[in-house]
Amino acid sequence: SGGGSESSGEPAEPNNENTDEVGTEGEQLKIGLTVPTLGNPFFVAMSKGAEEVASKYDAEVITVSAEHDLAKQTAQIEDFITKKVDLILLSPFDSAGIAGAVAQARAAGIPVVALDGFAEGGINTVVMSDNVQAGRLAAEYLVEQLDGKGNIVIIDGPPVSAVTDRIKGFNEVISEYPDIKVIANQNGEGNREKALDVMESILTANQQIDAVFTINDEEAVGVQIAQEQAGRQDEFFIVSVDGAPSAVDLLKAGGSFAGTSAQFPNTMVIDGVALALKIIEGEEVAEEVLIPTKFITQDNVDSYEGW
Amino acid sequence: MNINPQESVQTRVSFKKRSQQIFNNLGMVIILFLLIVVMMIVAPNFTDPSNILNILRQSSITAILAAGMTLVILTGGIDLSVGSILALSGVISVMLSNAGVPVPIAMLAGVGVGYLVGAINGYFTAKPKLPSFIVTLGSMTYVRGLAFVITGGYPVVLASENFKFIGSGYILGIPTPIYVMTLVYIVMFIMLKYTMFGRHIYSVGGNEEASRLTGIKVERTLINVYSISGMLAGVAGVVMAGRLFTGQPMVGVGAELDAIAAVILGGTSFVGGFGRIQGTIIGVLIVAVLTNGMTLLNVDYYWQQVVKGLVIVIAVLLDRLRKRV
């Protein structure tokens, strides 16, 4: 099973610096957070965000990981309902698949805020990175660097919406440049290990590569390792999506890793909770809050906060 | 005068090894019971009727897979492909249903696909006598590949409300999957205990050569066993699709290991020939209660893994030690 992949966004132009001791009076606020995997730093960062929320609102936050298993995530939401949490934060592993569980939670009167990806079944709102935009940003940078022509490689990931959206945004831009040729499209399963293996083979099969797009930073690191070992670090550059700590390190080191569309997971949680509190108090909220990603390059990495 | 004076003495050396592999169910029932008592004391809301139903519903998929797995392990084999079959069956039945095929037929088609893959597994295991581990490792890989290929990797959203009923509906306030699971276990229980086929499974698992000599159609028995396992994986796939409102190519990864763990916790032996379906459901529940309780207790997710791994080993160990005394 693929490792990291899904992800999300940036501070929802934080509207929420605030929140005067909301929560349910008297009793401690109980929040359930379920994420697809805690094996991905992105979601770990999200859970860190949840801890911040906890101290901020004096809430209890229960964080669980679905291990890329839809059934498990459904079960976890059911357990949250049993525990009578006040709010469910759901980073869905699969937007359609989780619908049943979401509906149950809503029926039990618990607000559900989706993070980092839409979920069916009647969620109150969703806070996520604009993944299409993330793919687009990466593509635009790539096109610009290549002057609109060259051989590129795409390293895909697991078929979850966050990933497919990035690919979608990327392709939208690329398709306008007929001189940019996708010479290989393989799946790195979202992790460094597999991306490295795959890239080694792609390097062998293709003599001239001008740029590589990976769906997350872990894959990008794998690609870069393969590139350096093949001694082809000057041949092409790499762009990806995430803004993970490993990407920051690489950008600072200034190699072939050129840039990444950074997301903001902990802000995502904080915004999500803030929105939920509004919901609990009966306020209307937007159906969807898209957090734009920000393209980080070697030039502006120093001003990037990171996860 | 008794010409068999040794009738009372129990075991022979040659069977010592074998019987050491037998776990009877009682030990595990006690462990499940203790686990429930502990959870009742420490875990908030554990005894809520809704939580009990949750546990059962959450168990149902693994339970259905584990029922088929019990048969396979009884014959001394293993079926690694059930998780992948679950995905493929779910995807196919959802796609058919979305394409306008009536729900029952779409569901049957999903189950049928599982049956077919199972039959192929069984054929290669029985006829050219390939090790079931490698045959089902192969089908685990290509079946999931197929699920990806036909969906292009995307989950297929389920349109039909009727279809959802199988996974998300209620009958008399009890979730439908619990009925499916119960039915599967009743049928399997009767089949194993009161039909020729059931007895042949034990016989083949216990001594394949001897079974052949007594005229049992060993190949046919094996093919049927794997077909049933595949079919039940298909059933699980359809229920899962109805529960998740989607046909997911990547669902059920690792489900085979959960099912196998449940079967072994339930006292069925890898040697083949020893075990009972009742034990399997106990094994399923042990894991389900543990997971549910730890989530209710808000145990750190990583520590849950550590605890779960240790509990599996300790449960089997306690059961073994109990039998030593």
Next chain:
Amino acid sequence: MNINPQESVQTRVSFKKRSQQIFNNLGMVIILFLLIVVMMIVAPNFTDPSNILNILRQSSITAILAAGMTLVILTGGIDLSVGSILALSGVISVMLSNAGVPVPIAMLAGVGVGYLVGAINGYFTAKPKLPSFIVTLGSMTYVRGLAFVITGGYPVVLASENFKFIGSGYILGIPTPIYVMTLVYIVMFIMLKYTMFGRHIYSVGGNEEASRLTGIKVERTLINVYSISGMLAGVAGVVMAGRLFTGQPMVGVGAELDAIAAVILGGTSFVGGFGRIQGTIIGVLIVAVLTNGMTLLNVDYYWQQVVKGLVIVIAVLLDRLRKRV
């Protein structure tokens, strides 16, 4: 004058089943050879020296795991925990190295952790005679849980350049992991063939009871076998960390299945007692060549899964049929 005229005949009925489980290596060598020829024709740059080195380097992790797995399967057991051990060992050695522990010692510590987990697996398998499947399924779960617990879920970035050498360095133009792999196989080959311990492994795998009566320390042999498997998983973890420049708690998921597939493709039998380490490396290479070739050909990832699953079954089948003739 010959009083036992049937001496030339090879097998006895009762061992038919057993010998049917033997795959000798030759068949798989032919399959590997054919695969290579096909790839040479259709896949671009397949024969580039750099590609050959890639294939070998990519195989090295699985190959190292599979070497230990061969020993375990030779005793009739299985080790599901190797993928998790790989992760834990990698994480621990990287953390130690980052904390300023000298690289060789940090690496040894990683390997030692693997050895320790393996010894625990072996202990439970040998002494209370728990099924290895369930013991290692348990440790697969709790070991990975531990890897997550100690890292808090974050990959640990490797700082030391010296450490990276083990996974990414070159000696005389050949990647270091290939040396590690070669060394492991040479040592294992000699150990299995020319040491008492090696012969005891075959003996215990073939007939545990008879081995015990022959004065072989069966428990100790088993504990050592699992310890070696754990230790080699630790070696693989360290190499992997050096290759990925990071200690990853989630690395190596499913690696145990790749290793098992390689062992079985290589002709070692699940029954225990039959098999050779040379076969295992052939099994590893079959899968590696196939994957590499398909990637060079830019075959769709999902179709790669389908092909890989089918090839595993077909390879074993062809080998079996060949032996029928």
Next chain:
Amino acid sequence: MDSINKSFSGVQVLKNVNIELYKGEVHALMGENGAGKSTLMKIMAGVYQPDRDSGKIVYKGNEERWNNPMEARNKGISVIHQEISLSPNLSIGENILMGTKFKKNKLGLVKWNEIYETADRVLKSIGSSLNPKANVSTLSVAQQQMVEIARALSFNSEILIMDEPTASLTDKEIEKLFGIIEELKKKGVAIVYISHRMDEIFKISDRLTVLRDGNWIKSGPISETSPDNLVKLMVGRELSDLFVKERKQETIRPKDEVPALELQGISDKNLVDNVSLKLYPGEIVGLAGLVGAGRTELIRTIFGLSKLQEGRILLDGEDVQINNPIEAMKLGIAHVPESRKEQGLLPNLSVKENILMAQLPTYRKYRLLQTKRMDHDAERYIKELGVKTASKEQNVMGLSGGNQQKVVIAKWLSISPKVLLLDEPTRGVDIGAKTEIHKIICKLADQGLAVLMVSSELPEVLGVSDRILVMHEGKLRAELSREEATQEKIMYFATGEVK
């Protein structure tokens, strides 16, 4: 059956074999290990099919062919197979009826009561009081053999094939079995009887067929042959020294001679009850008794496989503690176990390794094994014991039963023991190999080895032992010298008809 051929993976094991069976006869099928007896019978029972275009089976005047055991059985052929073929996890009753159509109720479900009743009836009819609900895995080998017999008799067959039915039975049960055979004969059932025990053959059979090396050698009435003649036919040469012990008798020992092994009132937790005995160097002591008398258990106790509850074991007059086989071996005790296949052989290894496995530590140098020395020693043992094998690298499972047994004995000789414990050393071994094994045992004793030999075959016990001990229900009942021992006397003590 006429000119039957059968080959396995290209090796022809039956060459134009003929056999004719008549109603109401007991037909002995004779031949050495591996002559093809079981294979021929499996063809008759539908387990194997004869090679294409070879021979024919004529049954009641019609040429027939059956494709599986079920078809053969439906035509009235039942078999007691040589290898015990029971499913250990099922009840006795189920095993007896397995392969037949179980009685079903209206719902199509198995009626367990009827199964158990039918099985009980069959068991009673052969004088067994086994509980049909008990699990087969709880039975001793002998009891399992009785279940096999019950199964074969559970339906009315016209041909009954018995492939070494008595290999693990003792005389008492054999008598009972012969009674049953007589009754079946009267009913007109044709019986094929395979056994390596000469005395049985001459006692019950009417006619015989001899196979050698897959070839048909001779058929004819038993009355036209003699044991010596029969052996010659089987072996293909004169075998003059059958069961003849050429050893000097040494019944009187010096008072002060120290026994190599002495047991003083030992008991174990199961069965063995206050057994004392002395075993002197150079002596062969036979240990007789019925199945389950506790002989195996006694030997296992000495070898440290079964825990000693009471009593002392002395080796060369010194008290020793033996907790496991390794300690026993260090003290110079060797043990050839009862079940060759399950306890003796290391199936996937070569003859060489089987012989030397117990002694590997002595072949180590710098942690590696010295293969040259191993080869040399293995060849020596192969030659000394006359193991017939293609090479020392041959897989041990390719050997005939007798040669496998020699390999197991060789394994124990390799540790140069002082005391040799033999448990049923010639079970299922053909007459030629048996004689050779006896010779080996005697030669070893002459060299000063103390041998304690358990055997259920009285002629063997009588033929080889210097002294004979008889056990019954865990206790030693009698000690007989070679001169005074007779079959009758031994049976008298073994059945416990003594106060």
